[in-house]
Amino acid sequence: MAAMTDYPDVGLYIGGSWRTTADDLPVVNPANEQIIGRLARAGQQDLDDAVEAASKGFEVWSQTAPKDRAEVLRTAAALMRERQAEIAHDITLELGKPYPQAKLEVIRGCEFFEWDAGEAVRTYGRVIPSAPGINYIVHQQPIGPVAAFSPWNFPMSQPARKVAGAVAAGCSVILKPAEETPAGAMHIVRAFHDAGLPPGVLNLVCGVPSEISEHLIPHETIRLVAFTGSTAVGRHLTGLASDHMTPVLMELGGHAPVIVCEDVDVRAAAVTSAVRKMRNAGQVCTSPTRFFVHDSIYREFLGTFTERAAATVVGDPMDPGVEMGPLANDRRLAAMIEFVADARDKGAEVTTGGSRIGVSGYFFEPTVLADVPDDARVMQVEPFGPLAIVNRVGSLDEAIERANSVPFGLAAYGFTNRADYIDRMVERVETGNLSINTLEASVPETPFGGVKSSGYGREGGVEGLHNYMVVKNVSHSISIV
Numbered sequence: 001m002a003a004m005t006d007y008p009d010v011g012l013y014i015g016g017s018w019r020t021t022a023d024d025l026p027v028v029n030p031a032n033e034q035i036i037g038r039l040a041r042a043g044q045q046d047l048d049d050a051v052e053a054a055s056k057g058f059e060v061w062s063q064t065a066p067k068d069r070a071e072v073l074r075t076a077a078a079l080m081r082e083r084q085a086e087i088a089h090d091i092t093l094e095l096g097k098p099y100p101q102a103k104l105e106v107i108r109g110c111e112f113f114e115w116d117a118g119e120a121v122r123t124y125g126r127v128i129p130s131a132p133g134i135n136y137i138v139h140q141q142p143i144g145p146v147a148a149f150s151p152w153n154f155p156m157s158q159p160a161r162k163v164a165g166a167v168a169a170g171c172s173v174i175l176k177p178a179e180e181t182p183a184g185a186m187h188i189v190r191a192f193h194d195a196g197l198p199p200g201v202l203n204l205v206c207g208v209p210s211e212i213s214e215h216l217i218p219h220e221t222i223r224l225v226a227f228t229g230s231t232a233v234g235r236h237l238t239g240l241a242s243d244h245m246t247p248v249l250m251e252l253g254g255h256a257p258v259i260v261c262e263d264v265d266v267r268a269a270a271v272t273s274a275v276r277k278m279r280n281a282g283q284v285c286t287s288p289t290r291f292f293v294h295d296s297i298y299r300e301f302l303g304t305f306t307e308r309a310a311a312t313v314v315g316d317p318m319d320p321g322v323e324m325g326p327l328a329n330d331r332r333l334a335a336m337i338e339f340v341a342d343a344r345d346k347g348a349e350v351t352t353g354g355s356r357i358g359v360s361g362y363f364f365e366p367t368v369l370a371d372v373p374d375d376a377r378v379m380q381v382e383p384f385g386p387l388a389i390v391n392r393v394g395s396l397d398e399a400i401e402r403a404n405s406v407p408f409g410l411a412a413y414g415f416t417n418r419a420d421y422i423d424r425m426v427e428r429v430e431t432g433n434l435s436i437n438t439l440e441a442s443v444p445e446t447p448f449g450g451v452k453s454s455g456y457g458r459e460g461g462v463e464g465l466h467n468y469m470v471v472k473n474v475s476h477s478i479s480i481v
């Protein structure tokens with residue numbers, strides 16, 4: 001074990017107890033490329049044990065009263081609030097997210113648990129009247145053991161969303177966090193353990209993603225696959241699940257358009273956008289990326305956006321005042337370099353940034369590309385990094401057409417005060433989440449998810465538990481007919 005910091009080693013949690021494995025994998029600090037900890041690598045026997053534990057956990061939890069489930073969710077969330085500083089510290093080390101942002105993420109994760117605790121007691125069915133002497137009663141019941149796969153960009157709030165929905169609905173879960181950032185999931189498991197969740201309801205497995213998904217998804221015990229990550233992997237997992245008629249909840253890539261109309265406060269829209277773009281170094285599925293700005297305000301918007309992006313304080317994510325840390329891994333760094341080179345070749349202007357910073361750590365400059373031609377790769381592929389595209393358009397209709405020109409539809413944004421423009425965006429922008437004059441795409445009480453290749457199903461809101469439940473209709477005749 002090579003941990004040089006107080007970052008925790010992450011084991012497996014199966015059937016209510018922790019275990020280590022003979023094999024493990026390193027966890028790397030992206031700010032300095034040092035190994036900070038080890039991650040257990042689940043073998044086939046561990047995975048079989050997790051499935052058996054989840055099966056037993058489901059028997060217990062699905063028979064637990066919703067108000068008692070809600071109580072465990074609330075207690076676990078309260079423990080995570082108490083442990084906010086420790087959890088945020090670990091997230092900052094493994095992901096490179098500035099510490100204040102990591103602290104906010106911990107609270108957001110707690111809010112998911114608290115929201116779903118409230119929803120747990122409201123999973124109502126209904127009675128459908130028919131002829132006298134017969135009733136049709138619709139029950140909502142937990143779907144069964146869930147295999148949940150969470151990504152590296154929100155190590156706490158992403159697994160929180162899945163665990164909150166599943167546990168509130170009465171399901172058991174086998175959670176696989178991203179191998180780069182397992183600490184948030186580990187802290188969630190610790191909190192639920194301490195809150196008294198029965199053994200087997202929540203299990204944590206880590207290791208090689210394909211080994212885990214290919215073992216768990218075909219298993220007949222698993223009744224739902226919940227995944228957040230790239231469209232390519234989501235498609236692969238959906239294929240595996242469909243071979244077994246197992247339903248999926250898929251939260252996949254975005255490539256969010258931002259339509260900036262001519263009637264707005266240009267400076268306010270540009271500053272807000274540049275700050276938001278660099279949050280989590282742009283590694284956010286709802287990150288505002290493709291800006292379509294009306295010709296009449298284009299130069300002013302681009303100038304202010306560029307100025308604010310260039311002023312982003314980049315550095316050690318533990319240092320106070322730092323707004324942006326490194327990228328999460330070397331794959332993202334390589335991708336940014338490639339996107340910029342390709343866009344330049346195709347004729348885009350780089351108004352700020354475009355290069356790696358230093359030689360140690362995966363730091364990349366906040367980058368703005370202007371007048372990017374449609375054949376540049378970054379116009380089609382989500383950059384998932386600190387890179388914004390600012391292009392000009394002549395009308396709202398043109399902006400909407402270009403917003404809809406990619407296969408994704410997760411988040412979209414508009415800046416305008418005109419009711420007719422808002423109506424047109426609501427009607428025609430292909431997206432699961434549309435935000436006007438704000439770059440917040442979702443909160444725990446609203447449904448979040450995509451259309452087109454951005455996936456299906458919703459997390460959060462009253463819709464959030466529906467994925468984790470099945471509907472059973474009962475026909476009840478008073479006498480035998």
Ligand code: NAD
Pocket residue numbers: 149150151152153177178179209210211213214228229230231232233236237251252253254284285331382383384
């Ligand atoms: P990736 O698709 O390789 O990995 C994303 C997640 O999927 C990781 O947690 C990984 O562990 C998991 N994964 C990969 N292969 C898997 C498999 N066979 N079975 C189960 N899980 C598997 O992507 P990446 O290189 O980490 O990031 C690249 C792209 O992924 C980004 O450009 C972005 O578009 C997308 N991404 C999206 C989100 C999101 O919030 N929607 C989060 C992270 C990454």
